[in-house]
Structures are given as C-alpha cells and as structure tokens.
Amino acid sequence: MTTSSLTTGPSWARLPRRHVPVLVTLALLLVMYSIGVSQYRAFSNVQVIFNIFIDYGFLLVVAVGMTFVILTGGIDLSVGSVVAMTAMVSAWLLQSGLPALLVLVIALLIGPALGFLMGCAIHFFDIQPFIVTLAGMFFARGMCTFISSSSIPITDGFWTTMAQHRIGDPRGNFVSIGVLITLAVVLVAAYVLAYTRLGRNVYAIGGNPQSALLMGLPVARTRIAVYTISGLCSAIGGILLSFYTLSGAPLIAVGMELDVIAAVVIGGTVLTGGSGYVFGTVLGVLVLGVIQALITFDGSLNSWWTKIVIGGLLFAFILFQRLIGIRYK
Amino acid sequence: MSERLKPILSHRLFWPLAVLAVMVVANTIYRPGFLAVEVNNGHLYGTPIDILRLSAPLILVGLGMTLVIATGGIDLSVGSICAISGAIACLHISEASDQNSLVTVFTALAMALGAALVLGAWNGVLVSVIGIQPIIATLILMVAGRGLAQLVTEGQIITINSGPYRAIGLGHFLTLPLAIFIALGAALLVAALTRRTALGMIIESVGGNREASRLAGIRSSRMVFLVYVVSAACAAVAGFMMTANVSSADGNNAGLWVELDAILAVVIGGTSLAGGRFYLSGTIVGALIIQTLTTTVYAMNISPQTALLFKAVVVIAVCLIQAPAFRAKFGRRGRGTPPPAAPAQPRQKEEVTA
Amino acid sequence: MTDSRPVLTMTGISKSFPGVRALHNVDFRLYPGEVHALMGENGAGKSTLIKVLTGVYGIDEGTITLGDEQVAFSGPMQASAAGVSTVYQEVNLCPNLSVAENIFIGREPRRLGAVRWGEVRRQARQLLTRLDLDIDVTAPVASYSLAVQQMVAIARAIDVQARVLILDEPTSSLDAGEVAQLFRVMRQLRDEGIAILFVTHFLDQVYGIADRITVLRNGTLVGEYPTAELPQLALVEKMIGKELDVLERIEEQPRRELAAVEGGTPFVAVSELGRKGAVAPFTLNIHAGEVVGLAGLLGSGRTEAARLFFGADRADRGEVAVNGTPTSLRSPIQAIEQGIGFCSENRRAEGIIPDLTVRENMILAMQAARGWLRPIPRRRQDELVEQYIKALSIRPANPDLPVRNLSGGNQQKVLLARWLITEPRLLILDEPTRGIDIGAKAEIQKLVVQLSDGGMAVLFISAELEEVLRLSHKVVVMRDREMVAQLDNDDTVDADRVMQTIASGSQREEANQ
Amino acid sequence: GNSDTGAGGGGGDDKIVLGFSQVGAESGWRTANTNSIKEAAAEAGIDLKFDDAQQKQENQIKAIRNYIQQKVDVIAFSPVVESGWDTVLKEAKDAGIPVILTDRAVDSADKSLYKTFLGSDFVKEGRLSGEWLVENSKDATGDVNIVELQGTTGSAPANDRKKGFGEAIAADPKLKVIASQSGDFTRAGGKQVMEQFLKAHPKIDVLFAHNDDMGLGALEAITAAGKVPGKDITIITIDAVKDGMQALADGKFNFIAECSPLLGPQLMDLAKKVHAGEEVPPRIETEETTFTQEQAKTALPNRKY
Numbered sequence A: 001m002t003t004s005s006l007t008t009g010p011s012w013a014r015l016p017r018r019h020v021p022v023l024v025t026l027a028l029l030l031v032m033y034s035i036g037v038s039q040y041r042a043f044s045n046v047q048v049i050f051n052i053f054i055d056y057g058f059l060l061v062v063a064v065g066m067t068f069v070i071l072t073g074g075i076d077l078s079v080g081s082v083v084a085m086t087a088m089v090s091a092w093l094l095q096s097g098l099p100a101l102l103v104l105v106i107a108l109l110i111g112p113a114l115g116f117l118m119g120c121a122i123h124f125f126d127i128q129p130f131i132v133t134l135a136g137m138f139f140a141r142g143m144c145t146f147i148s149s150s151s152i153p154i155t156d157g158f159w160t161t162m163a164q165h166r167i168g169d170p171r172g173n174f175v176s177i178g179v180l181i182t183l184a185v186v187l188v189a190a191y192v193l194a195y196t197r198l199g200r201n202v203y204a205i206g207g208n209p210q211s212a213l214l215m216g217l218p219v220a221r222t223r224i225a226v227y228t229i230s231g232l233c234s235a236i237g238g239i240l241l242s243f244y245t246l247s248g249a250p251l252i253a254v255g256m257e258l259d260v261i262a263a264v265v266i267g268g269t270v271l272t273g274g275s276g277y278v279f280g281t282v283l284g285v286l287v288l289g290v291i292q293a294l295i296t297f298d299g300s301l302n303s304w305w306t307k308i309v310i311g312g313l314l315f316a317f318i319l320f321q322r323l324i325g326i327r328y329k
Numbered sequence B: 001m002s003e004r005l006k007p008i009l010s011h012r013l014f015w016p017l018a019v020l021a022v023m024v025v026a027n028t029i030y031r032p033g034f035l036a037v038e039v040n041n042g043h044l045y046g047t048p049i050d051i052l053r054l055s056a057p058l059i060l061v062g063l064g065m066t067l068v069i070a071t072g073g074i075d076l077s078v079g080s081i082c083a084i085s086g087a088i089a090c091l092h093i094s095e096a097s098d099q100n101s102l103v104t105v106f107t108a109l110a111m112a113l114g115a116a117l118v119l120g121a122w123n124g125v126l127v128s129v130i131g132i133q134p135i136i137a138t139l140i141l142m143v144a145g146r147g148l149a150q151l152v153t154e155g156q157i158i159t160i161n162s163g164p165y166r167a168i169g170l171g172h173f174l175t176l177p178l179a180i181f182i183a184l185g186a187a188l189l190v191a192a193l194t195r196r197t198a199l200g201m202i203i204e205s206v207g208g209n210r211e212a213s214r215l216a217g218i219r220s221s222r223m224v225f226l227v228y229v230v231s232a233a234c235a236a237v238a239g240f241m242m243t244a245n246v247s248s249a250d251g252n253n254a255g256l257w258v259e260l261d262a263i264l265a266v267v268i269g270g271t272s273l274a275g276g277r278f279y280l281s282g283t284i285v286g287a288l289i290i291q292t293l294t295t296t297v298y299a300m301n302i303s304p305q306t307a308l309l310f311k312a313v314v315v316i317a318v319c320l321i322q323a324p325a326f327r328a329k330f331g332r333r334g335r336g337t338p339p340p341a342a343p344a345q346p347r348q349k350e351e352v353t354a
Numbered sequence C: 001m002t003d004s005r006p007v008l009t010m011t012g013i014s015k016s017f018p019g020v021r022a023l024h025n026v027d028f029r030l031y032p033g034e035v036h037a038l039m040g041e042n043g044a045g046k047s048t049l050i051k052v053l054t055g056v057y058g059i060d061e062g063t064i065t066l067g068d069e070q071v072a073f074s075g076p077m078q079a080s081a082a083g084v085s086t087v088y089q090e091v092n093l094c095p096n097l098s099v100a101e102n103i104f105i106g107r108e109p110r111r112l113g114a115v116r117w118g119e120v121r122r123q124a125r126q127l128l129t130r131l132d133l134d135i136d137v138t139a140p141v142a143s144y145s146l147a148v149q150q151m152v153a154i155a156r157a158i159d160v161q162a163r164v165l166i167l168d169e170p171t172s173s174l175d176a177g178e179v180a181q182l183f184r185v186m187r188q189l190r191d192e193g194i195a196i197l198f199v200t201h202f203l204d205q206v207y208g209i210a211d212r213i214t215v216l217r218n219g220t221l222v223g224e225y226p227t228a229e230l231p232q233l234a235l236v237e238k239m240i241g242k243e244l245d246v247l248e249r250i251e252e253q254p255r256r257e258l259a260a261v262e263g264g265t266p267f268v269a270v271s272e273l274g275r276k277g278a279v280a281p282f283t284l285n286i287h288a289g290e291v292v293g294l295a296g297l298l299g300s301g302r303t304e305a306a307r308l309f310f311g312a313d314r315a316d317r318g319e320v321a322v323n324g325t326p327t328s329l330r331s332p333i334q335a336i337e338q339g340i341g342f343c344s345e346n347r348r349a350e351g352i353i354p355d356l357t358v359r360e361n362m363i364l365a366m367q368a369a370r371g372w373l374r375p376i377p378r379r380r381q382d383e384l385v386e387q388y389i390k391a392l393s394i395r396p397a398n399p400d401l402p403v404r405n406l407s408g409g410n411q412q413k414v415l416l417a418r419w420l421i422t423e424p425r426l427l428i429l430d431e432p433t434r435g436i437d438i439g440a441k442a443e444i445q446k447l448v449v450q451l452s453d454g455g456m457a458v459l460f461i462s463a464e465l466e467e468v469l470r471l472s473h474k475v476v477v478m479r480d481r482e483m484v485a486q487l488d489n490d491d492t493v494d495a496d497r498v499m500q501t502i503a504s505g506s507q508r509e510e511a512n513q
Numbered sequence D: 001g002n003s004d005t006g007a008g009g010g011g012g013d014d015k016i017v018l019g020f021s022q023v024g025a026e027s028g029w030r031t032a033n034t035n036s037i038k039e040a041a042a043e044a045g046i047d048l049k050f051d052d053a054q055q056k057q058e059n060q061i062k063a064i065r066n067y068i069q070q071k072v073d074v075i076a077f078s079p080v081v082e083s084g085w086d087t088v089l090k091e092a093k094d095a096g097i098p099v100i101l102t103d104r105a106v107d108s109a110d111k112s113l114y115k116t117f118l119g120s121d122f123v124k125e126g127r128l129s130g131e132w133l134v135e136n137s138k139d140a141t142g143d144v145n146i147v148e149l150q151g152t153t154g155s156a157p158a159n160d161r162k163k164g165f166g167e168a169i170a171a172d173p174k175l176k177v178i179a180s181q182s183g184d185f186t187r188a189g190g191k192q193v194m195e196q197f198l199k200a201h202p203k204i205d206v207l208f209a210h211n212d213d214m215g216l217g218a219l220e221a222i223t224a225a226g227k228v229p230g231k232d233i234t235i236i237t238i239d240a241v242k243d244g245m246q247a248l249a250d251g252k253f254n255f256i257a258e259c260s261p262l263l264g265p266q267l268m269d270l271a272k273k274v275h276a277g278e279e280v281p282p283r284i285e286t287e288e289t290t291f292t293q294e295q296a297k298t299a300l301p302n303r304k305y
C-alpha cells in the first residue's frame, strides 16, 4: 500500500523557495543602489562598488566566520576585539623587527587559538556562547591596550605593498589585494558549508543540537570548529585591517561585532541557527556598505541625523525584506 | 560535603553570591577600609553604598532585559532608551523657569517615560507583529536612538540644576541612597507582577516553546510585545538615574554599552539566553557582581591598560564556577559520594517545526 | 534462528537521575538474527536503557559488552561507529534539513571530500521506496507530518551497516500499512543476521514480530522470555505487576447509540470549511456527547482538518457555528473561549514546554483562559494536578519535576491532563494514545467514554483503526486531504469496511442525517 | 578646477566643494567643533560635504574614498587615530585633491600626503597644566598627591595629555601621581572613579582630569565626600567648555588649559588657500590659552560654547 504523494508541484518550481529571502535581499539591494545612482551622479562609478569591497573586505571576512557560528545557533562577540588584537600584534611584532612572514603566521594563529579555547569552554562546560565570547572580547581588547595604549604604525615593505598595490588600471578603477583575499575566503566558506560534512553538520546542529547529537553527528568537534573558524576569520580580517590601515590601533573595530551580526542577519541567516547562506552574508555587508555610501554622498546630514537615517534605512530595508519575503512564501 | 550543606550548595544563587563574596573579601584584603561605612551629612557613606547606588540603573535595565530574554528575545536598544529618556527629562527641566518645581520634574518624567513607552512599543511591534529577529529589530533603535538622544540635546551636554531631579540619582531616604529604593521597588513590582500573577509562568512558557504556548491559548504575540514595553520603561527609569547622578544629560554617553552589561547580568543570574525560565533575583546579584567588578578595578588601582584583561578573567571565572558541567568535571576530587552525573546533553533547544 | 553467543550483553546496569532511580541492576542480552522486544510501562526505563547503551547517558554501574569487547560509548557517534544504529523515541531529525539529507547526514557519499548531492537524493529515494514511501526528498523534513518523519528516521537507521539496530517506539504514529512495511524490512534485516531491539506498546506488534521479550518494571528487570512461551495476558501481568481487568472492561463497555447523541443543534457545525493546500472543504457536525473518529492513512489530512477546528490554522473558506451561532475560529484562544480543546500529535514541538514543571504544564491552558491577572490559587492547582496525576497514573508523581525529565508516555499524559483540566465541551485528541502503555491507554479510552457520557464532544484521531472504531459514534474517513465518507459506527462498520472506503475513495457514502 | 564636480556638489560651479569627515559627536566639544565648521563654511561660501564617522576610522577612510569619487576640491578631516592613513591619502594625492588635517595629527612619514595640519597640541595642553601646577605648588611642604582622570584608554588625547603633564611635573619631585584611572571622558565615569579615589586615598591634593566633563563629574564625588573642590583639592582640567568655565569662575576648578573647538574660520581660510594653490605652513596651531579663576570670570560672558 503506497502512501499518496502530496508534493505541491514540480521540484523546479519549489526550489527557489529556500532562496526567496536571499533573492529578496538582492533585489532590495539593487533598488537601494539605483536610488543612489539616480540621486548622485558619481554614485554610478564602478569604483564606488569596488570601494565598498575594499572598505568592507575585513568586515566581510569576519562576517563569513560569524555566519558559521550563527548557523549553529551560537554567537561570537569577540570578533571585533580579535580583529583589533591581530592587527595590534602584527604591528607590534613588525615594529620589534620580526620578519613579515613569521609575523603573518603568528598573527594568524592567535585568533583561531582563542576561538578554539572559547569553543571548548562553550561545549565542554556548557556555558552560554554569549558570555564566553564576551569574556573573549574583554580579553582581546585588554590585550590591545596591554600591548600599547597608542597606535603603532606599520612600515614593513610587504605590508605596504599589500596595502597600496592596486589591481586594475592605476588611474581608473581598481581593487586592493585584500579584496581578492576576501573573495577567496567567501568562496572557500561557501564551498565548505555546501559541500563538506563539516558544513552540513553546522546546519544540522543549528536545526536541533539534541537531534544532531542523537543522530551520531560530531557535535563537539563541530561546535569547537565553528568558533575556531570564526577566530581564524577574525584573524584574517585583522590582517586585512592592518593592510588597510597600515597600523595597529587599540581602539579600532570597537563595536564591530554588532555590525557583523547585523550583516549576517540582514543576509537572511536566522539567529537561532540552521538556515542561511554565505552569499546572503555578502549581501548583508553590501547593504551596510551602500547605506554608508548613500550617507556620505549626501553629505548634508549632521551627526545625529546620520544615525537616525542609518537606523531608518536599516529599518526600511528589513521591513521590505520581511514583507516581500512573507508574500512569496 | 555534609548533608546539611547540600541544599545551600545546590541553590541557584549560591555560586553567584560566592563570587560576589570573594570579590568583596579580595578588596577588603587589598584595602581594609573597603567595607567601611561612615555617616557623612546624615547619610551612610562608603564603598558598599556606592556599589549599591551605582548598580541601581543596571538592576533596572536588567529587570526588563530578564523578561525580554525569558521570551527568547534580546533588547539592544536599552542604552539608547536610557539616553533618550534622560535627555528628554533634562531638556524639559532645563527649559523650565523653576527647575526645582516638583510639577516641572514630574511633567518631565512623565514625558520621558511616555516617549520610552512609545519606543518600547515600536520594538514590540517589530518583533511580535512584523516578526523581525529581536537582535536586529532592537539594533535599529540602538543606532537611531543615539541619534534621537543627540537630536534632543543637540549634541550638547544639558546641565540642569534641579534638586528634585537630582534626588532620583543622589537623594537619600533613611540614610540610604534613594536609587537603591527605586531599583528595589521596581524589582519588587516586577516580581509581584510576574510571580504573584500568572504572568511569569506565561512568559516562561512563551520563551520555552512559543508555538506550544499559542496552542495552549496564550496570546504569545501580546506577551512578546509587552516585555519590550516593560524593558523600555525600566530603561527609562535607569536613564533618569544615570542623568540625575551627574545632573546632566549626555546624549552620546549616557547608558553607552549598558545593554551588554545588562545581558551579562541576566546570564550570570542563571537565565538562559535561549529563553524559558527566568530569575529576577539572579539578575540582581549579577548586576551587583558587575558593579563590584568595575569598582574593584578602580579601588584596586588596576591600570586602565589591564583593566579589561582583569574583567575577562573574572567573567570567565564566574561562568566556570557556575557551570555545573565544570564542577562535575573538576569538583569531584573527594572520594565520598559521587555527584549524580549530569546528562551529557547540550542544553535542550526546542525543535522548531514549521 | 539465534546464535549461541549474544552480540550485546548488558549486565548489572544501574542509572539514577536526581531523585529517580531509572534503572536498577538490569541485565539484557541481544542475539544476532533476532528481534527482541523490550517491554514495560511508561517510565519503566526502556528508553533510559537504550540511551545508557549508546552513551547518551553515563552509566552509574554495570558493564556493556558488544561482540567480545567491553565498551563504554561516549555518545551516539561512537555507538554508531561501532555498529549500533538507533532510532530514539522522540523523532530526532533536523527540521531544517531536507529529507534526503536527514537520511544521509554524517555519511554522505562523497567524492574528493565533496558531498555528491545528486547521489544523496537518488539513494534517499531508493531507500524510501524500500519503506514504500514516495515523497519529495528535497523538501525540509519539518514540512511533513510526524508519521512521515518517523519513517524518515527509520530509513536513516536501517541504511547503516549495523550489527545492532535499536528502534524505540518507531511505530507509535504509523498506521497498519506502514507497520507492515516496516516489519517486512525488519525481518529482512534479521535474516541478514542483524540483532534488532524493538520497543513498542502494541502487544499485537510484539507478537507479530518479536522472537523474545524482556520485561522491565520500575527500572528493574522482571525477566526474559521467548515470545512463544509468554501469552499476552501473562506479559501484561508481568509489565504492570498485577492482573489487568480494565482491558476487558473496555471491550464490553456499551456505547450509546448514535441516535441518542445526535439530534438538536450540534455543538460545532462546520460547512465547507477548508484551507488551500491543506484540506479540501468539508462539512461536519459534532454534537455534545458525541465521539467522532477521524480515520485515514498517513498524511491524509486528519491533523490538518483538526487544526482548522481549533483555529490553529486559519481556514480560508467555509463557515463555523458553535451551538448554532455562527462564529469564526481564527486563533486557538477563540476556540478555547468557545470551549474547544486540542491536544496536538506532536508533543515535542507543539505540546510540552520542556522547562516548566509538570504542574505548570498541566494548568497552562486553564491559566491562559483565565488570563494572567487571575492566577489559579495554589491550593486549587494542587488539587487539580494531584487528581490528574492519579487519574492518569503519571510517574513519577512529582508535580514539581520539569516535564522534560519525564518519560515520553508520561509527557503525553501531562498534555492530556492539560486539556482535561479546562473541561472543554469539544476535545480534539490527535493521537492521544501515542506512546502510552496499554494500561494507561485503556484508562484513557475509558476516560473518553466517560467524558462523552458526561456530555463532552470528542474528535478522536488515531493511527490505530481499532481504537477509533471502538470509541467513536461516527467515523469520518479522509483520503488525500479530502473527507470522503462519514460512516455511522454501527454493527455493519468494521476495520475492513473502513479500509475499503479509504481504498475506493471518491465514492462518497451517505453521510448520516 | 572644479568644473567636473560630482552630482550633489550642489550650488554654483564657482563654489569650492570641501569634503569634511568628522570624528563623531561624542562630546559637547566635538559638537561645537562641528558647528563652527558648518557656520564658517556657510559664511565663506564654501560648499561643505559633511560626514560623521561615529568614532570609526574605517568610516573616515570610506568617506574620504567617496569624496575622491565625488571629486571634491578639498578634503579635510579630524583623524580618529594617528596611524593608518597613508593608503587613502595616497589615493587622494593621486586624484589631485589636497588634504587638510584638523584637530588631530597623523603619524605619516610622508609629509607630502597632506597640505597642512590645523589643530591643537594635546601634549602641550598637558604640559601647560603641569607647568601651572609646578608653579603653584612651589611653596608646598611635603608631597603633593595627584590623582589623574584619564580619557578613553588608548585614545590620542588621553595618551598625549598624560604624557605632557607627566613631563612637566617631573620638574618637581614633590609632585606625585598616586592614582591614575580612565574615566572615559564622561561625567559619569569621572564621578565613579573619583569616588573610589577618595575612599582609597585619604590625602588627595590635586586632581588632573583630561577633560572638563570628567572634572565636573569628579566635583560631585568630592562634594559628596564632604570636601571642598578648589580648596581642599586643587582641580586642573582641559578643554574650557562652558560648564567647565562656569565651575572655574565659581572657584570650584583651579585651572583649565583651553582646547579650542572653533577651527571653522581658520579651516575655510586654509581651504581657499590650498585650492588656489597657495603655499601654507605645514602646521598651524589654533590659538589657545589657559584660564585661571580670575581669567575665567572675565572670559565667561562671551564664551561661545
């Protein structure tokens, strides 16, 4: 006796349903961009978009790491401070004369190490991620001021090249090397999430951690891995930031974690975990970038109106995203 | 351990209180005068009093935050709401001809509280009606709210000179700071509202499983809406205290990062960010721990450069010592009776089936 | 049939939770090539024994030997790596992932480390065909009914290359057809030499498939018996520790004639009520004191129809009249105000609030109806809770225990109590006996009869057709989300007749009145 | 030429377009600074494009990049931090847009990246405060105990003011900083820290606060402790905002080193000059003074902020 099939239509018609939130976000982003173009002539320059990638590269990398964490239903508040700490440590080590490559390696190890420890505390001692990563945030920020209370400039040749090399026509449009690194990170992350067991386990844990455990999935390993990945992404982000600013400053990237979380969530990832895409996160970051660009291009807002308008645009965006998303579901 | 100690040791508040005690003891060892309280101008004066007074705003914000978190939400906008309400109140008072008039002060408070309620309702609508994720819904107001506060103050610090308003932050009653009584009163009010009525259980039920609650006949959306309004109201009163404490409204700095401290207090107090059970008393102890920690940094003269490292260490220590899993692993040194093994399960998260 | 050496031996197993001794010195053996039923009342410790075995819980005392080695798994991952494949009692799948992925996650076919999605889907389809289930494997598991989810979980377990297969109440929401299919697969696996541990509360299923039976009572071992040597009555006696007479009593319980309950205005009358994509419009009257049974196959839309009655989903067409006055049921609260209660089939997602205590879970609906300002006085709570703990024999009988710590069956009883406390005029019971032991099941059936005698209307849904027929005055048959027949439950109606109706489908039988 | 000015440049073609990136609106001082610049721009007929970076260096860099895209005539900004500007300043240079720094300097080795710096010298402010203290405690017998309220840890004004003050008081071994803690530049912070200072140290002679606001907060703590500010404890602060000046005039503060936010007119002047291609000095310090209690009484009535 066969149970009746109740599928609601051919599978191609249903497939995009999962992608509706991302598509809606993309459409709204384009709408917002065209508003910018219609209002400000220079907005249509390709370089404006390139600049968003240059300026938001490190944020995007960090947001990719955060996507992993949020997909498991966790949260990582330490990212901003880890970014700052990585930049600070690099600047400090370079200042003390270590070779660039060694500095790079050390700097790239600190973030994941801290992430690993936080992941262990979260998993083995069953402490809420919020609080563990908050402690991580205090720690990393404390390390920054501990290393030096003022900013340290970087003069190393390798760093300068990475910072100032322009790919593209030097007079026309260009991107920085950082942008390429960013794109590489995005692609690798998207691949890992979609095509590897680790990636799928991340989604499973986000869906229901208890079920994932009972289904025999490596919950411990995956949990710890996502915080380590987030730490690694923050470290890469920190390096990119140090390319970007050619310095380590103790107070840089304060409050960045909120921007990062906002970008991830705007990109359609659900905070309770289990659903979302890296591509959505890219869109989320672009949304923040376009909002910021709109504000600078306008150039007539005073300080408080800037904040109110940022909040207002964010609200309008999310509202439309939500309303249109519901309609198409 | 002796049988008599067991119920005490297993009480929810035991470990947070123990941490608090350890911090106080450490301070007293460092500076024996730490606990000294003297009478000054007819008021009690001393570090413990300071801690109580300064933690009052945090307790208030924490109370509202506890309810929000109990429904599985989060409210990042409380800091901005503190700033806005403080700014509105101070602006109104500063424009009045007689700043000391009680009528003026009460109008100012009413206006500011009204504005805060509107903002809370805004948050509530975004979360419960439109269905935006709480963190992002309240982030909007967190960003824009600072702007609103500065719009009110026009970016300046509004200094006022109003005795009655000052009293909210600095006044005394029965030799103790009035702020303590306000916070305590609010705590009792919230506790009565939630524990004397069925509200607390209903909120916990919504936080524990929203769909199941809806099917049991609870108006889940209405509850969610309500907690954001309450949270905003608590934040508004906290904002009055913060501004009254320095007799001035600073749109940019008032209540800056208080949301993080409040969430931390709630979590230290034993409420899970996933929602469900909430513990008001835990939040109060959590707020006291955080304020004591800040004061310790000042009192022990820890250099600003390392202050954050110190905080990190204490926070992680507080969490570890509270975590049953940690105690189970490292606490069973003694051969005696092994404590019952905690189930090796992660905190259960309810399945969200579409 | 059975080998001489057990593949799995558990000796002297003890396990305590704070305040509860779940297992005490239990021995258990499992031979290759046998189906071994683990029996016991709700809360006897069956699930705990399984979880101790697979390492979900640590053991307090005792040893486990798998093959020739002594083992102590640190968790399900290790257990399944060692060849112990388990379907746990509550459906444990990831609701956000697709059916195919749920079946294969953790052991997806890969090439160079990359998951081969096409292959995953193909194999998933194949596997489900083996269970005779034809569904879209790319849809998220959450979009399917509980029964389908249960089948998916089973599919996941039987695909593993396992030595030991454990099925903890896999059949609780399946109907006869699915069960037969599952048994076919189980026999096949058994013949391949796999040892199968099977938990169920359906005695006929035990006698249909099990080779041997181990009985637990109150966390202790009662004994191990070959099925052939243990007659049903003896088994029941061993499980509950005393002779059971309710079972017989319910059989001869005289059901009032339909005519006696019908007549006058129906309590709820719906006409052409429907919801696009869920249930086709249907018309149905339910009178006070009437038990209406909903029969149909898995996914036939019984649950969806019931949800419309309760306002859990909004109907997009049709009319509802309660006591003759037209109303709309747009939300559960409105339904509750009209005196309707709904006990969901999905107790984990839509039923229990895991953190709250038994007491709070029980009074929740009543409290919600009273509004938050009027808390139920503590004394009244105590009375009510105590009354229903006793009536439904909920164990442990401690009202202040978080409900998450109760065994599955006992959680179900708590939910039932939640609605009984509200004294509804129409109670919708969607699979109320799911996972409930035979003693309690008989109690519940008795209760339904009593309540309907007392004037309560009941809409009764169960995967067990016999149960529906035994209790209902009227049987509504559903098929493909459509109401195809309403049968007066008189002597002419029996299981075969209903099955026939389901099979022949569209031909609408004369609806009574 | 500015014939190619991007859209949003507004106004007539002959107007100079100045892109200005402000740190934020974190204090009354900063708001006064912003207002001064806006007013001066309007007066000077300069088309001002204003951006608030909300205390984030990244935002400032983004703003400068956007100004380059919009092809503004002159870019001016108050850097949030000293380092990290080379890359974007190079881009500006390549685009042929002159840059003016205001308020805070950058530590770039390549001085050709910007035309000039206009602003105050934080180290000097600290030093002036220290020198006044050295001068006024000549007669003191025994140690003079100083407590310091630092600005936000790691920020340039905090670092520099601490440094300048430290250098100046090194001249007199009697002067001892017995406690130094961050009050985050806010009144609430200053008050809370001062409360603890007062309890931990029975004898405090001098308070040095990195800005007026912290000093004002500390005032409350001192009063609550039953001490008389300005008499029992000598108070030195920096900034000279209105409330601070009032306190000074009232005798509650003893000394303020000014840090003037009124850069607007000077900035517009400079913008016109660099746009016209004139040479400007590489470093212009704003005219700043110091105030004692008497000076404050005379200056107070005509303070603008």
Ligand SMILES: Nc1ncnc2c1ncn2[C@@H]1O[C@H](COP(=O)(O)OP(=O)(O)OP(=O)(O)O)[C@@H](O)[C@H]1O
Pocket (backbone or CB within 6 Å): B343, C017, C018, C020, C021, C022, C040, C041, C042, C043, C044, C045, C046, C047, C048, C049, C089, C395, C396, C404, C405, C406, C407, C408, C409, C410, C435, C437
């Ligand atoms: N995590 C837990 N914490 C505390 N007590 C528990 C826990 N899990 C189970 N128990 C208790 O252990 C006992 C045995 O429960 P178990 O789930 O094994 O019963 P069961 O035989 O599977 O019953 P059912 O037929 O209802 O599924 C029950 O009394 C239950 O309350």
Ligand SMILES: Nc1ncnc2c1ncn2[C@@H]1O[C@H](COP(=O)(O)OP(=O)(O)OP(=O)(O)O)[C@@H](O)[C@H]1O
Pocket (backbone or CB within 6 Å): A003, A004, A005, A006, A007, C134, C135, C136, C143, C144, C145, C146, C147, C148, C173, C296, C297, C298, C299, C300, C301, C302, C303, C304, C305, C345, C463
């Ligand atoms: N055999 C199936 N094939 C496809 N979809 C199914 C099948 N069974 C159930 N579903 C899905 O399950 C959902 C719910 O069906 P519903 O719960 O109303 O059925 P039911 O008659 O209560 O059956 P059950 O016995 O499974 O509870 C439907 O939306 C349908 O998509």
Ligand SMILES: [Mg+2]
Pocket (backbone or CB within 6 Å): C046, C047, C048, C089, C168, C407, C408, C409
């Ligand atoms: Mg069980």
Ligand SMILES: [Mg+2]
Pocket (backbone or CB within 6 Å): C145, C302, C303, C304, C345, C430
């Ligand atoms: Mg059903």
